[in-house]
Amino acid sequence: MATQGLAISITGAYKTYDGKKYILKGLNMNVKEGTIYGLLGPSGCGKSTILNAIVGLVGLEAGEINTLMETKKDLGFMPQQLALYDRMTTEETLAYFGHIYDMSEDEIEKRSALLIDFLEIPSSPSGTVALSGGQKRRLSLAAALIHNPPLVVLDEPTVGVDPVLRKSIWDYLITLAEREKKTIVITTHYIEETRQAHTIGLMRSGVLLCENSPESLLSQNDSRSLEDTFMRLSHLQECHKLKEEEEDERIRGMTLKKPKKPEYTKKESFFKRNRFKAEIQKNFAFIKRDFGLTLYTICVPLMSLICFNYGIGYDPRPFNMGVLNDEYPMGVGCQTWKPNDTCEFAGLSCRFLKKLEEKDVFAKNIGSMDEGLDLIRSSNILGVIHFPKNYSEALNTLVETQVLVEDPERDAAIEHGFVQIRMDQSNVVIFHILRQDLQDNLREMMGDLAEECGYHVKTAKLPPLKFEEPVYASLSTGIRDYMAPAFISILMFTMPMAYGVVIIMEERQSGATARSVAAGVTPFELMASHLMIQISIHFLQLLSSSLLMYVFLKYEFHNPYVGLGLLFTLGFPGIAMSFFIPLLMNSTLGASTICTGFVIANVLIGGTFWPVEGIHPIIKPVSWMLPTYFSTLALRNANFKGWGFTEPSIIFGFASIVAWTIIFVGAIYITIVVTKNRVFLGKNAP
Numbered sequence: 001m002a003t004q005g006l007a008i009s010i011t012g013a014y015k016t017y018d019g020k021k022y023i024l025k026g027l028n029m030n031v032k033e034g035t036i037y038g039l040l041g042p043s044g045c046g047k048s049t050i051l052n053a054i055v056g057l058v059g060l061e062a063g064e065i066n067t068l069m070e071t072k073k074d075l076g077f078m079p080q081q082l083a084l085y086d087r088m089t090t091e092e093t094l095a096y097f098g099h100i101y102d103m104s105e106d107e108i109e110k111r112s113a114l115l116i117d118f119l120e121i122p123s124s125p126s127g128t129v130a131l132s133g134g135q136k137r138r139l140s141l142a143a144a145l146i147h148n149p150p151l152v153v154l155d156e157p158t159v160g161v162d163p164v165l166r167k168s169i170w171d172y173l174i175t176l177a178e179r180e181k182k183t184i185v186i187t188t189h190y191i192e193e194t195r196q197a198h199t200i201g202l203m204r205s206g207v208l209l210c211e212n213s214p215e216s217l218l219s220q221n222d223s224r225s226l227e228d229t230f231m232r233l234s235h236l237q238e239c240h241k242l243k244e245e246e247e248d249e250r251i252r253g254m255t256l257k258k259p260k261k262p263e264y265t266k267k268e269s270f271f272k273r274n275r276f277k278a279e280i281q282k283n284f285a286f287i288k289r290d291f292g293l294t295l296y297t298i299c300v301p302l303m304s305l306i307c308f309n310y311g312i313g314y315d316p317r318p319f320n321m322g323v324l325n326d327e328y329p330m331g332v333g334c335q336t337w338k339p340n341d342t343c344e345f346a347g348l349s350c351r352f353l354k355k356l357e358e359k360d361v362f363a364k365n366i367g368s369m370d371e372g373l374d375l376i377r378s379s380n381i382l383g384v385i386h387f388p389k390n391y392s393e394a395l396n397t398l399v400e401t402q403v404l405v406e407d408p409e410r411d412a413a414i415e416h417g418f419v420q421i422r423m424d425q426s427n428v429v430i431f432h433i434l435r436q437d438l439q440d441n442l443r444e445m446m447g448d449l450a451e452e453c454g455y456h457v458k459t460a461k462l463p464p465l466k467f468e469e470p471v472y473a474s475l476s477t478g479i480r481d482y483m484a485p486a487f488i489s490i491l492m493f494t495m496p497m498a499y500g501v502v503i504i505m506e507e508r509q510s511g512a513t514a515r516s517v518a519a520g521v522t523p524f525e526l527m528a529s530h531l532m533i534q535i536s537i538h539f540l541q542l543l544s545s546s547l548l549m550y551v552f553l554k555y556e557f558h559n560p561y562v563g564l565g566l567l568f569t570l571g572f573p574g575i576a577m578s579f580f581i582p583l584l585m586n587s588t589l590g591a592s593t594i595c596t597g598f599v600i601a602n603v604l605i606g607g608t609f610w611p612v613e614g615i616h617p618i619i620k621p622v623s624w625m626l627p628t629y630f631s632t633l634a635l636r637n638a639n640f641k642g643w644g645f646t647e648p649s650i651i652f653g654f655a656s657i658v659a660w661t662i663i664f665v666g667a668i669y670i671t672i673v674v675t676k677n678r679v680f681l682g683k684n685a686p
């Protein structure tokens with residue numbers, strides 16, 4: 001509680017942001033009740049810092065701040081940043097702060113009408129983002145005055161306001177102080193306008209040079225303007241004070257006593273219905289105004305899954321190859337070759353090529369290997385197949401002479417009959433498919449020949465591997481089906497994380513969150529309201545994605561309860577992460593980089609593209625630590641094998657989700673307690 005007659009008394013305030021440079025250096029300040037106090041000083045001298053300390057947004061290293069505030073409702077605060085929620089209209093903004101301050105609808109309506117009229121604030125149906133700088137500043141001022149508080153702290157309320165309106169704002173503040181006994185602390189860059197204040201505090205280099213009425217300041221310093229007074233006092237300070245670095249050194253050497261928590265903060269309840277309602281309304285205003293964006297957010301997983309389904313795992317045929325056929329040199333080619341389905345070991349290169357066309361692999365004749373290599377380099381063909389002169393003969397020898405007796409001459413002939421292939425292997429996927437095609441083609445052709453020749457022992461036709469109906473999954477299960485559970489898991493975890501991070505960071509950076517906290521909103525209320533919105537969006541994302549994947553596209557989904565349960569609960573660590581990342585990062589860039597890193601790690605080592613069994617042992621423990629790792633394994637088992645809640649893998653999947661949620665929530669709690677609200681205030685937290 002402030003001393004009798006004083007609305008604010010500050011003694012020995014010290015503040016450093018980086019532990020080296022002191023912004024406040026033992027500042028003392030006294031603001032009388034029912035007066036206007038103009039705080040003046042050059043840019044960067046610490047005016048906003050001391051105001052933020054008064055309203056509880058910045059913590060001091062030492063010093064005592066006593067105010068007449070009994071609760072946060074006794075304070076009206078207008079920060080230097082506009083600190084408005086972009087997507088709320090003028091009326092919604094005032095109603096939002098009115099609800100935070102527990103005002104009735106009727107009171108809100110009356111006060112809003114009065115302030116809108118007096119401050120000439122236009123309505124903004126598309127949100128405050130559409131207001132001009134001056135209009136926003138006036139709205140910001142109205143928000144500080146909506147509940148008619150006894151103490152008003154205004155950080156540069158008249159910047160960007162025209163002189164006529166500036167005068168009427170000052171007239172209004174004087175009326176508030178003189179008729180309604182309000183106490184007003186105001187900073188401004190227009191030195192002369194503070195002549196209307198009852199007291200002026202001239203601040204420089206973290207201390208007050210003097211604190212007096214404008215008249216006394218002028219007469220004591222024999223000046224004609226406040227600007228002259230300020231210059232004179234600054235000059236005197238310059239002559240007497242130590243150099244900045246020496247001053248900081250001296251303060252660092254002092255034993256500073258941590259200040260006590262202000263009395264009023266102890267009375268704040270951590271949850272109030274009206275404040276929570278205001279937060280929910282604010283979040284809905286965001287959704288309503290930016291409906292397109294919200295709809296897009298809901299549809300992102302759906303669109304990603306559509307791209308995934310139609311973009312991955314399909315055959316990239318046809319393939320174009322070049323052929324250098326020494327069996328049928330240029331000019332003759334395979335044109336003269338006639339297919340005949342008899343046991344004939346001649347023209348097998350042509351038979352091979354003809355069969356290859358069934359696989360959509362087409363080979364055109366080339367004149368030389370050099371020509372082929374040029375065509376590969378210019379991306380006209382993928383590779384060159386080179387048939388040797390004795391290709392058919394070599395195959396004949398291979399088939400007819402069983403490999404029982406050693407015969408170096410025969411082996412050499414066979415070796416010279418090998419097909420040589422040169423390829424562009426830079427596209428590994430295409431290379432592997434094509435290699436498989438060529439091998440299959442040879443095997444099939446040899447099988448056909450063996451059948452035509454009626455070999456008793458079907459030498460060339462290797463006994464095929466026959467894959468019967470699989471135990472799990474189906475014969476048609478492909479790479480896309482394998483990847484689908486991992487992909488949808490990643491989406492269900494990362495989408496709530498990315499969405500939440502952006503919203504929280506955006507609000508925090510505009511200064512709006514800090515203002516709400518100064519007005520009394522608690523971290524619990526902020527997080528609970530965000531949580532409600534995020535869960536709703538996550539639910540809609542899950543619903544649309546599951547309908548697409550499992551109902552329309554019919555991906556395997558043998559245990560929907562477990563599958564949907566895993567995907568829904570996976571949103572919780574994602575949401576918790578969206579609260580946790582802003583604890584670590586001050587910039588949106590930093591926060592989005594962490595999100596991107598998470599997505600990449602999940603995709604690469606979370607078993608999406610490559611089985612986790614094949615991950616390098618050094619990296620494996622990192623994979624286990626990914627929030628989606630065990631849940632993806634569980635989802636695969638539920639989707640393909642139909643495993644239920646009693647299977648260890650499923651239990652482990654759910655347990656990992658719960659564990660990660662607990663870890664993140666615990667980390668958030670600890671950080672909020674340790675850094676005191678940093679999650680919503682950023683690095684300025686008290």
Ligand SMILES: Nc1ncnc2c1ncn2[C@@H]1O[C@H](COP(=O)(O)OP(=O)(O)OP(=O)(O)O)[C@@H](O)[C@H]1O
Pocket residue numbers: 017018023041042043044045046047048049050080683684
């Ligand atoms: N969050 C922060 N982290 C680090 N330094 C900060 C932070 N906020 C302010 N500062 C530094 O503290 C000093 C005082 O800043 P402050 O905003 O209090 O000055 P000011 O007198 O209000 O300036 P202006 O009139 O330009 O608004 C500046 O040097 C500023 O860079």
